[in-house]
Amino acid sequence: MDLLIVLASGVATGTVLLYATVGEIFSERSGILNLGVEGMMLLGAMTAYRFSATTGNPWIGLLVAMLAAGLISQVHAFIAITLQADQVISGLALNFLATGVSLVFGEGLTSLRDVVPQLPKLTIPLLNQIPILGKVFFTNHSIMVFIGYLFVPLAWYYINRTRPGLHLRAVGEYPAAADTLGIRVFGLRYFYVFVGGLLAGLAGATISLSISPGWFGVLTTSGQGWIAIGLVIFAQWNPIRAAFGAFTFGALRRLVLDIQGPSIILGLANPFFYNTYYGFFLKMLPYAFTVIFLVIGSREAKRKRIGTPAALGLPYIRGQRGL
Amino acid sequence: MSEVEVNKPSKRPIFPYKIKVENRVENPPRWLSPLLSVVAVVIALLVGALVIRIAGGQPWAVYKHIAKYSFGSLGVLSDTMVKAIPLMLVGLACSIAFRMKLWNIGAEGQFFLGAFGASMVVLLPILPEDAPQWLFIITMAVFGMVFGALWGFIPGFLKARYNVNEIISTLMMNYIAIEWNNYFIYAVWTEGGFQMSRMFQRNAWLPRLSDLAGRWKVFSGLTTHLGLAFAVAAAVILWFVLAKTQWGYEIRLIGDNPRAAEYAGVKIGRNIILVMMVSGALAGLAGMSEISGVVHRLQGAISPGYGYTGIIIAWLAKLNPLAVIVASILFGALILAGREVQPSGVPTLIQGVIMVSLIASDFFLRNRVRIIRRVED
Numbered sequence: 085m086d087l088l089i090v091l092a093s094g095v096a097t098g099t100v101l102l103y104a105t106v107g108e109i110f111s112e113r114s115g116i117l118n119l120g121v122e123g124m125m126l127l128g129a130m131t132a133y134r135f136s137a138t139t140g141n142p143w144i145g146l147l148v149a150m151l152a153a154g155l156i157s158q159v160h161a162f163i164a165i166t167l168q169a170d171q172v173i174s175g176l177a178l179n180f181l182a183t184g185v186s187l188v189f190g191e192g193l194t195s196l197r198d199v200v201p202q203l204p205k206l207t208i209p210l211l212n213q214i215p216i217l218g219k220v221f222f223t224n225h226s227i228m229v230f231i232g233y234l235f236v237p238l239a240w241y242y243i244n245r246t247r248p249g250l251h252l253r254a255v256g257e258y259p260a261a262a263d264t265l266g267i268r269v270f271g272l273r274y275f276y277v278f279v280g281g282l283l284a285g286l287a288g289a290t291i292s293l294s295i296s297p298g299w300f301g302v303l304t305t306s307g308q309g310w311i312a313i314g315l316v317i318f319a320q321w322n323p324i325r326a327a328f329g330a331f332t333f334g335a336l337r338r339l340v341l342d343i344q345g346p347s348i349i350l351g352l353a354n355p356f357f358y359n360t361y362y363g364f365f366l367k368m369l370p371y372a373f374t375v376i377f378l379v380i381g382s383r384e385a386k387r388k389r390i391g392t393p394a395a396l397g398l399p400y401i402r403g404q405r406g407l
Numbered sequence: 408m409s410e411v412e413v414n415k416p417s418k419r420p421i422f423p424y425k426i427k428v429e430n431r432v433e434n435p436p437r438w439l440s441p442l443l444s445v446v447a448v449v450i451a452l453l454v455g456a457l458v459i460r461i462a463g464g465q466p467w468a469v470y471k472h473i474a475k476y477s478f479g480s481l482g483v484l485s486d487t488m489v490k491a492i493p494l495m496l497v498g499l500a501c502s503i504a505f506r507m508k509l510w511n512i513g514a515e516g517q518f519f520l521g522a523f524g525a526s527m528v529v530l531l532p533i534l535p536e537d538a539p540q541w542l543f544i545i546t547m548a549v550f551g552m553v554f555g556a557l558w559g560f561i562p563g564f565l566k567a568r569y570n571v572n573e574i575i576s577t578l579m580m581n582y583i584a585i586e587w588n589n590y591f592i593y594a595v596w597t598e599g600g601f602q603m604s605r606m607f608q609r610n611a612w613l614p615r616l617s618d619l620a621g622r623w624k625v626f627s628g629l630t631t632h633l634g635l636a637f638a639v640a641a642a643v644i645l646w647f648v649l650a651k652t653q654w655g656y657e658i659r660l661i662g663d664n665p666r667a668a669e670y671a672g673v674k675i676g677r678n679i680i681l682v683m684m685v686s687g688a689l690a691g692l693a694g695m696s697e698i699s700g701v702v703h704r705l706q707g708a709i710s711p712g713y714g715y716t717g718i719i720i721a722w723l724a725k726l727n728p729l730a731v732i733v734a735s736i737l738f739g740a741l742i743l744a745g746r747e748v749q750p751s752g753v754p755t756l757i758q759g760v761i762m763v764s765l766i767a768s769d770f771f772l773r774n775r776v777r778i779i780r781r782v783e784d
Contacts, residue, residue, distance in 0.1 A: 159763060167770040172510050174766050176718060181759035187752025188458055307582050314575040361594035364586045371579040378571045
């Protein structure tokens with residue numbers, strides 16, 4: 085087991101979480117909690133795979149996947165924003181809906197393996213010469229990984245340093261005040277739920293067209309959408325921290341798979357090699373770590389008084405008192 | 408109060424009526440809520456029909472098939488009830504938690520742990536192999552409930568102590584529970600290398616209606632088991648607790664207005680942990696009844712997502728424990744006869760559409776929608 089290879093594939097796996105997490109950050113920063121990430125990712129993965137197969141062009145697959153997930157996110161947006169329903173339960177509903185749609189239209193896709201074109205892989209010249217980092221971050225990665233590197237600082241800059249980003253935060257912190265200033269609260273919330281959907285679709289497409297190509301029903305995402313929602317809390321709604329969390333989690337997922345390989349680890353007999361059944365406990369780890377990350381995130385948030393966007397989860401009703 | 412005018416008033420109205428939406432001040436009429444549930448189901452069936460049609464099937468024939476193979480005869484009705492039993496229990500588990508706005512979506516994991524706990528009684532073994540049946544059933548039910556409650560305690564404690572979001576933590580616990588069971592199925596209790604335990608001996612089975620066939624001929628071949636009595640009893644008890652006791656009042660108060668509850672001296676943290684444990688125990692009992700009443704061994708595929716369907720059932724029943732019974736039977740039919748529907752994702756899709764339409768329709772509970780004549784300015 086080469087640690088560098090584990091870390092490198094961790095970066096690739098983490099990229100999926102990265103897109104989904106940042107997407108959810110956009111949505112939650114505008115005040116709308118969208119629990120449908122898992123379902124939207126699944127829809128993205130299915131659509132990307134299907135359209136990549138039929139058109140022969142993975143980029144078209146990627147684009148359609150983003151649009152599909154973006155469109156279905158608007159169901160949640162309508163229920164949560166216009167109909168002012170409970171966002172938790174509406175998000176769960178979106179999950180069921182998107183999963184159902186994906187399963188219906190994903191029927192028979194599994195057999196298409198090996199004929200579906202994938203997204204290209206790249207090695208960045210010069211940067212890959214950097215010791216250690218070059219191998220982990222810049223060698224033979226999916227193009228989506230590199231787009232991810234560029235995307236994170238851009239997302240951070242957009243949210244924290246631009247005027248539209250200021251409006252986004254205003255709508256999520258104090259919609260009534262934003263409304264008074266002429267910011268279109270409802271429109272912006274719809275828009276950022278859509279952005280969240282686009283990115284969840286992108287995350288799903290990244291899985292099925294690049295990171296672990298294929299369509300395996302609900303196992304394609306296997307809970308990564310939920311982990312992403314957990315990471316948002318850990319990341320305290322900050323894309324940079326989200327990237328850190330996503331790559332850590334990606335590495336962890338890979339480590340869990342790869343640690344069963346060698347017979348000796350750190351000079352000791354590797355129990356996971358000699359008893360493969362212990363692998364089931366390894367598989368629990370990413371999920372257990374999500375819970376641990378949540379505990380850390382919640383405690384830190386309490387200490388630093390950085391909390392959730394103040395209006396998160398609350399419908400904005402014009403003319404009513406409160407946020 | 409907010410008034411949303413859907414049609415913008417124009418100078419010369421082409422259509423002399425407009426839709427006016429206003430908040431309800433008074434309670435909605437009693438018949439409205441069940442009516443909306445029915446409408447949601449109808450919409451979902453229509454969407455399902457559309458999808459089957461697009462996929463090249465015959466929707467009407469498919470639905471007739473579902474109805475025939477879930478309610479058409481005593482035998483299939485009994486099978487429907489068998490599917491409805493775990494759904495009732497997980498539906499109740501979700502209802503009590505949701506009533507407090509505690510989003511336990513970990514019923515699936517608590518179900519698996521309940522199945523694990525019940526299996527332990529037979530496989531570890533806790534009881535000697537020739538112990539009487541009543542003792543087996545009671546011990547297995549208690550173990551199932553304790554293990555389910557334990558699985559509910561963890562996220563409950565984390566929520567109460569560290570304010571950890573229970574939605575994520577309960578969901579993560581689902582995945583952990585499945586791996587936990589897998590370890591025991593593959594490594595410890597495996598029978599001859601297969602991914603399942605040995606078959607439980609007969610005295611660890613819940614009695615079925617067919618066991619009475621010797622006395623009453625009608626019951627021969629009917630698979631409905633004692634779990635149904637557990638589920639109905641649980642529903643009645645839960646209804647009583649929620650509607651008639653002080654604890655039930657506290658739960659409803661926390662759900663409706665946590666701040667008022669806190670001022671009234673209700674201990675919120677303690678209630679979070681308690682309700683999570685009760686919720687987990689109910690889901691655990693579902694796991695026990697499935698293991699002891701249907702599968703008769705511990706194996707991997709014991710749930711086609713009962714825990715998640717329970718969420719929809721709870722919502723369809725508007726969190727009313729007695730209505731959960733009815734909703735569960737409907738979903739039992741959908742799961743039982745829906746297995747043969749092509750494309751195979753259709754039942755999941757129908758569940759999803761039911762859920763979406765239900766939540767959207769809550770709008771009509773909170774608001775009055777009236778069509779009124781435009782007033783000339």
